[in-house]
Amino acid sequence: MNVEQTALKDVLLLHPRVFGDERGFFMESWNANTFRELGIDADFVQDNHSRSARGILRGLHYQTAHTQGKLVRVVAGSVFDVAVDLRRSSPTFGRWYGVELSAENHRMLWVPAGFAHGFYVTSEVADFQYKCTDFYDPASEVSLAWNDPTVGVEWPLPAGATPQLSGKDEKGLAWGEIPLFN
Numbered sequence: 001m002n003v004e005q006t007a008l009k010d011v012l013l014l015h016p017r018v019f020g021d022e023r024g025f026f027m028e029s030w031n032a033n034t035f036r037e038l039g040i041d042a043d044f045v046q047d048n049h050s051r052s053a054r055g056i057l058r059g060l061h062y063q064t065a066h067t068q069g070k071l072v073r074v075v076a077g078s079v080f081d082v083a084v085d086l087r088r089s090s091p092t093f094g095r096w097y098g099v100e101l102s103a104e105n106h107r108m109l110w111v112p113a114g115f116a117h118g119f120y121v122t123s124e125v126a127d128f129q130y131k132c133t134d135f136y137d138p139a140s141e142v143s144l145a146w147n148d149p150t151v152g153v154e155w156p157l158p159a160g161a162t163p164q165l166s167g168k169d170e171k172g173l174a175w176g177e178i179p180l181f182n
């Protein structure tokens with residue numbers, strides 16, 4: 001497993017070792033010992049899997065209670081995955097980072113608690129899987145608007161396209177309206 005620091009403090013891009021052979025491939029997608037050595041000492045309690053079609057954008061989401069660290073990856077298709085640092089004390093507070101995650105590149109992103117997270121689907125279909133360090137808590141869930149101008153995420157949208165959103169994400173909050181972390 002190779003670990004790459006990203007432009008955001010504590011967000012890590014992971015390149016697992018992929019063992020290819022005539023049958024296909026094998027990789028470890030989670031190993032508590034290996035990841036602890038890489039600085040990810042996470043106690044995961046929930047695994048999620050979503051499927052989305054091209055042009056769908058989910059996010060940018062986080063929970064204020066039961067804050068979740070997420071280890072995310074794509075097992076079919078590709079997405080542009082984004083994290084936004086919501087921690088006032090962080091040197092990268094208010095900044096975003098985006099990266100392509102795909103079934104082909106096998107990359108995983110570690111998004112700790114204190115970040116908003118979302119992704120935009122760039123393939124016909126994308127199957128997205130992630131591990132979470134705390135449970136789903138809809139009562140404390142926040143959707144930060146994907147297109148908030150203060151954050152300024154540069155999504156890889158085709159010219160003139162707008163992403164397809166959930167009703168909740170259509171009503172995403174502006175940067176100035178969201179609760180932040182210390």
Ligand SMILES: Cc1cn([C@H]2C[C@H](O)[C@@H](COP(=O)(O)OP(=O)(O)O[C@H]3O[C@@H](C)C(=O)[C@@H](O)[C@H]3O)O2)c(=O)[nH]c1=O
Nearest residue numbers: 048050058059060061062070117118119135136166168
């Ligand atoms: C996230 C989640 C949703 N659900 C249910 C609620 C709802 O009826 C349905 C769809 O929920 P949502 O629209 O919130 O799903 P979605 O937009 O995929 O939400 C996810 O987005 C990505 C970007 C994240 O980072 C995740 O943490 C999560 O917020 O699934 C659960 O039962 N458990 C969960 O953990």
